[in-house]
Ligand SMILES: Nc1ccn([C@@H]2O[C@H](COP(=O)(O)OP(=O)(O)OP(=O)(O)O)[C@@H](O)[C@H]2O)c(=O)n1
């Protein structure tokens with residue numbers, strides 16, 4: 075059967091149980107991807123698209139919510155995986171395969187986080203059936219049929235563009251390629267009575283991971299020829315390519331970050347990695363104040379485990395800090411009201427910077443002895459609380475730190491060290507409970 079003659083419904087009736095996609099699918103015009111290391115021109119002659127199987131129930135987590143829909147910092151895990159692919163400019167289309175009853179939730183997620191180049195199709199009762207539906211969906215429109223298909227479990231969010239490039243290039247050259255990792259435990263075979271039969275020599279084996287890549291024809295033909303038993307019990311696409319197309323996949327060792335979220339503990343690990351990736355850098359805005367500049371200098375020397383950039387404002391070239399994954403520490407003198415901080419919040423909102431993950435903004439209020447008037451203290455906490463609750467709606471987490479400028483060098487040094495520790499913890503933990511609080515350093 076010539077690939078070009080096969081229609082989606084022909085394949086559907088024979089090999090994959092799901093109905094035709096309930097949603098016609100959305101292929102919005104995709105903006106050029108964000109920064110990546112391989113220009114899209116490299117792939118102009120062989121378009122690359124992606125299938126993200128996300129139709130499972132995540133039983134092994136023991137949770138009601140399938141793990142791909144568990145939220146981290148207000149966003150479902152699958153949105154992080156989609157983001158990892160949509161920012162790669164040489165990837166044309168992303169097909170997400172979800173259980174029928176999750177199609178609407180998936181569409182809402184795509185709308186909420188403005189994901190692009192994404193189409194949603196219904197999954198099947200097994201992973202192979204889901205992947206098959208995704209592959210068929212990619213081939214449905216001849217003009218959009220890719221030359222290379224990357225298949226990647228939706229619950230492996232930490233995938234890097236460089237490794238995707240290696241897999242795509244190997245698949246283009248050899249027909250199939252897959253990620254592998256060294257085995258952590260030794261593999262053993264058991265007798266039917268549950269005793270050891272024999273153990274495998276661990277050094278000779280590897281764990282098969284994702285992403286995997288295939289030329290479209292190879293993975294299409296593999297699914298066209300495989301058996302019901304493959305669909306029901308199989309777990310390895312590379313095996314199908316070898317068994318039914320004689321295509322021997324190139325195996326490429328990937329980084330440890332390719333691991334799959336499977337158990338509940340993996341969700342905690344994933345959240346910690348996501349938080350760590352968002353907490354690496356902060357931009358200190360001094361407003362041109364001499365005291366603020368010296369505080370910034372002290373912060374740079376302090377134990378802050380965050381990369382600091384120090385700028386007087388976010389104007390001109392400094393506006394670039396609004397676009398990256400920077401957090402902000404705005405230092406202002408005792409007389410400057412919250413309006414300066416508000417300007418930073420407005421700039422962040424205008425850039426929609428917090429759409430995909432919360433941005434931390436810390437207002438450090440410098441005060442001197444005669445400034446600590448009762449009225450000053452009472453007025454500002456209320457003001458920052460109001461401002462913070464408005465900012466929170468836009469996923470911006472605003473915290474306050476009151477720093478008393480002591481003339482005593484030792485006391486000042488201690489205060490600066492406390493500001494560094496508090497700021498570092500706020501950026502790392504992003505605690506909702508402390509949003510809008512004016513903490514005393
Ligand atoms: N019928 C299925 C089963 C699994 N998957 C997807 O395949 C990937 C890897 O499978 P696995 O980790 O086993 O996910 P689950 O099957 O959901 O997990 P469990 O076995 O614990 O239920 C996941 O992204 C999962 O959503 C799928 O698309 N369709």
Ligand SMILES: O=P(O)(O)OC[C@@H](O)[C@@H](O)[C@@H](O)CO
Nearest residue numbers: 201227282283284309310311
């Ligand atoms: O078997 P599960 O459905 O838990 O996970 C799928 C994995 O087996 C699969 O992603 C890799 O082994 C590569 O095939």
